[in-house]
Amino acid sequence: MNGKASSQSAHRVVIVGAGFGGLNAAEKLASAPVQITIIDRENYHTFQPLLYQVATAGLSPGEIAAPIRSILSRHPNVEVLMAEVTGFDLDRRVVKTSEQEIPYDSLIVAAGARHAYFGHDEWEPLAPGLKTIEDALEIRRRVLLAFELAERRAAAGEGDDPLNFVVVGGGPTGVELAGTLAEICRHSLAGDFHSIDPRRARIHLLEGGEHVLPAYPEDLSRSALEQLRRLGVDVNTSAMVTKIEPGVIYIGNARMNAAVIIWAAGVAASPLGKTLGVAVDRAGRVLVEPDLSIPGQPEVFVIGDLAALKDASGKLLPGVAPVAIQEGRFVAKVIRTELDKNTERDGNSASQPRPAPRAAFHYHDKGSLATIGRAAAIAQFGKIHISGFMAWLAWLFVHILFLIGFRNRLLVFIQWAWSYFTYERGARLITGGTDLPGWDTAQSRVPGPKQAKEEISAVVEK
């Protein structure tokens, strides 16, 4: 029970991915007599719910990310490895990286998801998505650079047509990006340019379905739409993107010039899911058993965005942090319980967990929140639906509370308090080059939005 196994005989747990699921599994398992190796391709954990703040220059990367080693350094039995996992050998029970093979007794795969272009991968360089810190820096670079190039063009007397920013996808990421971009144009940058007026920039949010934030009840979704419009976002539902070219996006047959295009329209699970050799769904998510293990391999678990599991009502659990956290803790508990049983039985903690009937995972939904912009959000706690400022306060509170590490929490709070009152954004740095698709940056010319105005109106008023 309290038996501390020596490192030779300790039960070996390998966790792939240090997102919310992987980290929580590691934390929960660390006090058990196990040897844990957590592998991630980055050296840091990213607090994904605030990525959009980095993309919109509100926070610096260091404020929403923490080194995985620091987070776990107090556990001597947790090893952190920065490496790229290339596959698995489930028969030999090893995880393969480009350099070595790492043996396991229990395996937790929490490799997450990336954005997906539905067969149009060629759109990625033209319309980056937002899943990593590097993605966020690229979006920040493009947004800020677009204003600089427009100012340069206008200063050179080559016209000051307003900029179009297009966000594709009306889910939580698209909505928070569009709302925050509107705030930047109308407030943060408003007084900083001479030859252009950033307030004239237009933010277009394109959603293929009928509603933004379609996962929410209709009244909240409608409220989100109103709040977006109040912030100055042109919301455009039932809008299907048919083509993307440098600086241009096609919605159906209509053509719209776009200074910056951001992709928030879909996710696909990590390709590692397919290498497990079990069934996956259309988005590449692994169809897990009710206990989150994979069929036929009770020692292999898949959690977080990579797992496809339905709740009691038959609805797929959403790819959000609380689901991943609860799944990580659940799997840790399953492994601990079976180890304890084995230790009791034969005192040998290194033997395999006995395949015994396990409880099923149940997601405890404490509510969900989506932010839209400054003092704008929606929240659902069971039957309670909240909109606007109060929902935003709830969102703020929850996110500061959960942001990993006291230091980051304090800094982020100061940043937010400061920027709430001043509209200032502290991380307005253009780093990583001055190329922008669709712009002849040497000439600072874009295809003038004028010729496409009719098409835009057609689209917007549709």
Added chain:
Amino acid sequence: MNGKASSQSAHRVVIVGAGFGGLNAAEKLASAPVQITIIDRENYHTFQPLLYQVATAGLSPGEIAAPIRSILSRHPNVEVLMAEVTGFDLDRRVVKTSEQEIPYDSLIVAAGARHAYFGHDEWEPLAPGLKTIEDALEIRRRVLLAFELAERRAAAGEGDDPLNFVVVGGGPTGVELAGTLAEICRHSLAGDFHSIDPRRARIHLLEGGEHVLPAYPEDLSRSALEQLRRLGVDVNTSAMVTKIEPGVIYIGNARMNAAVIIWAAGVAASPLGKTLGVAVDRAGRVLVEPDLSIPGQPEVFVIGDLAALKDASGKLLPGVAPVAIQEGRFVAKVIRTELDKNTERDGNSASQPRPAPRAAFHYHDKGSLATIGRAAAIAQFGKIHISGFMAWLAWLFVHILFLIGFRNRLLVFIQWAWSYFTYERGARLITGGTDLPGWDTAQSRVPGPKQAKEEISAVVEK
């Protein structure tokens, strides 16, 4: 005198570069009846004295940089242009960028300096220097990545030889980098790895001359050497670098393996200096008149690191922030004074400043400070020489005081207070790829430091 000229007839000042010199010139001129255009290739001003903190993961880029537009946004007569200046036409009085020509009545060139490799530009990818935010992020990436690769190598059972970090150049930048790297290895990272012990890493500081910080009096320079050694830095004076290869550095004929090499051995002025058509010194600095104008062109000024000016004792003014700041303010005052005179004379502020005898610039040296590491620094205020903790406190106070923008100042102070007590470093993110010169990153092997141990000892004990 208080005449507000309309924008058509206003005297046009163009400032090239938004470093300390350019920004201070703009601030000081902004209340005069002039139209100012300040051009920089970046959209932000960098607080260069703290760049080493970004390179060593103590601060995030956003904390030591501020958008030029924000800094100057309260001045309606100051225009900010993000563009690359390609040259000048002094006869037609225009500044050329890749897109346009910008006419001026007065020109202030404050384009600064870059690090120089003394004819060995091929060393740059192997041994990056530290002059920009992008440089700092590259150094941070390499330092953090080296530990991750070493851990990976050791975890795979391929040896755990300690890492060598080599800093070339014993000036202020080299000294603060070496001291801070030593602190990171001994404290910040000490408990975070399992297969390697970061405390075993060795920091080598190579200086070609006889003393580190040679610009300081000998007693302070000796004190700096002692403080560096106490922090665990191997200081190596009279050490000439003869060759750099991926992962290897040669000092004289001795060969040393190096996980990361950082170049802090020399600067060269911006190539824009040479395009002015007047004499430059060996480092490319423009030999300016006592009033900081260039020979034969009283309306063209060169300030900051790009200018070569001697003080009363015949010593070249150092390339530090206070010199640039005072030069920027001096030039602004010269332009204002002559404009006022012209306005008095003929009421036409757009006419050229009359070439009249001008006062000479005198640098008021308020003292100088160099930081070495945690609670380690040297300071000289006239005849007062201070070392150690008190000097470090003075350094801290001055740098927080001068850091532009209240918000950044507060955040930086919190970061420092926090990291002073915890040794934690908040920006330990590896971004921008996982390649490292001299490392076969797929194999995570470096040329084992073992075979070179004798050469290292030879070098170190010399």
